[in-house]
Amino acid sequence: xxxxxxxxxxxxxxxxxxxxxxxxxxxxxxxxxxxxxxxxxxxxxxxxxxxxxxxxxxxxxxxxxxxxxxxxxxxxxxxxxxxxxxxxxxxxxxxxxxxxxxxxxxxxxxxxxxxxxxxxxxxxxxxxxxxxxxxxxxxxxxxxxxxxxxxxxxxxxxxxxxxxxxxxxxxxxxxxxxxxxxxxxxxxxxxxxxxxxxxxxxxxxxxxxxxxxxxxxxxx
Amino acid sequence: xxxxxxxxxxxxxxxxxxxxxxxxxxxxxxxxxxxxxxxxxxxxxxxxxxxxxxxxxxxxxxxxxxxxxxxxxxxxxxxxxxxxxxxxxxxxxxxxxxxxxxxxxxxxxxxxxxxxxxxxxxxxxxxxxxxxxxxxxxxxxxx
Ligand SMILES: [Cu+2]
Numbered sequence: 001x002x003x004x005x006x007x008x009x010x011x012x013x014x015x016x017x018x019x020x021x022x023x024x025x026x027x028x029x030x031x032x033x034x035x036x037x038x039x040x041x042x043x044x045x046x047x048x049x050x051x052x053x054x055x056x057x058x059x060x061x062x063x064x065x066x067x068x069x070x071x072x073x074x075x076x077x078x079x080x081x082x083x084x085x086x087x088x089x090x091x092x093x094x095x096x097x098x099x100x101x102x103x104x105x106x107x108x109x110x111x112x113x114x115x116x117x118x119x120x121x122x123x124x125x126x127x128x129x130x131x132x133x134x135x136x137x138x139x140x141x142x143x144x145x146x147x148x149x150x151x152x153x154x155x156x157x158x159x160x161x162x163x164x165x166x167x168x169x170x171x172x173x174x175x176x177x178x179x180x181x182x183x184x185x186x187x188x189x190x191x192x193x194x195x196x197x198x199x200x201x202x203x204x205x206x207x208x209x210x211x212x213x214x215x216x217x218x219x220x
Numbered sequence: 221x222x223x224x225x226x227x228x229x230x231x232x233x234x235x236x237x238x239x240x241x242x243x244x245x246x247x248x249x250x251x252x253x254x255x256x257x258x259x260x261x262x263x264x265x266x267x268x269x270x271x272x273x274x275x276x277x278x279x280x281x282x283x284x285x286x287x288x289x290x291x292x293x294x295x296x297x298x299x300x301x302x303x304x305x306x307x308x309x310x311x312x313x314x315x316x317x318x319x320x321x322x323x324x325x326x327x328x329x330x331x332x333x334x335x336x337x338x339x340x341x342x343x344x345x346x347x348x349x350x351x352x353x354x355x356x357x358x359x360x361x362x363x
Pocket of ligand 1: 087088294295305327328329
């Protein structure tokens with residue numbers, strides 16, 4: 001009996017000590033290396049140490065202008081793949097991204113060099129004008145993009161964005177399955193980071209700020 | 221056949237759920253809302269918190285509304301890195317349990333709204349439970 005409770009008290013003491021040490025360490029990390037601490041692999045964002053350059057692709061935007069590799073250069077791009085008829089995931093994500101863009105515009109220097117792009121994987125239904133109207137609802141600065149299936153597949157494939165359009169003859173509301181991630185490409189059109197759901201505007205804008213700061217640090 | 225009495229007992233108990241569920245402390249809904257969509261969208265999604273304060277399981281089997289051509293119970297699921305929706309033909313609520321219909325999960329799929337719904341508008345959706353209980357729920361459209 002004595003033995004057990006003695007062992008138990010040692011265990012409790014050890015755990016308590018470990019917790020205190022961890023708290024101290026985390027607090028220190030937070031103070032001194034706030035940016036690093038925020039970049040530990042987590043459930044919000046995965047940052048790639050060696051970003052992979054995106055190669056040529058040819059899509060078109062919601063004003064029927066070309067959207068290609070050049071459109072990604074010189075800007076940070078948030079890319080999301082979806083479709084207009086999507087009632088749950090797409091409006092939820094676009095609403096979050098609109099709030100994130102608002103936060104970034106308020107808190108980040110150089111926020112004008114960002115673009116948010118909604119890429120429809122359902123070009124059969126989602127025309128340029130419908131896309132314009134759709135993204136406008138969430139944020140007038142958002143860009144709607146689509147194109148032919150091979151080219152959507154080209155870009156999606158480079159980012160590992162899975163999707164499947166199950167067009168069924170005679171079925172108006174055919175199902176579309178699509179990746180829920182938000183892809184971040186840097187101004188050199190490299191696949192820099194990916195945000196995974198559940199998406200949160202605060203978390204996205206905060207991490208994006210850190211990414212920008214790190215990149216600025218690397219550049220100098 | 222030996223299982224017949226069991227089936228009858230089940231049916232009887234299902235029928236007895238009706239008064240239990242419609243009275244106080246029955247099945248209730250909180251925070252019922254429909255996400256406003258860009259104009260002209262054929263599909264909208266409704267969310268709510270569904271509570272079963274009875275001492276028996278309650279089974280949601282369908283939904284309808286005069287404001288939409290069709291209402292279905294859907295669940296967003298993520299499989300192989302892709303999100304899609306599946307039709308949920310029945311959802312069982314445990315006794316004294318609750319279930320959250322929230323973005324990215326269960327939702328009421330509201331097809332072809334008969335009029336344009338803007339934030340602040342309201343729509344009644346009838347939730348249909350096994351045993352015949354119909355619970356009319358007032359949903360608020362929110363941005
Ligand atoms: Cu649905």
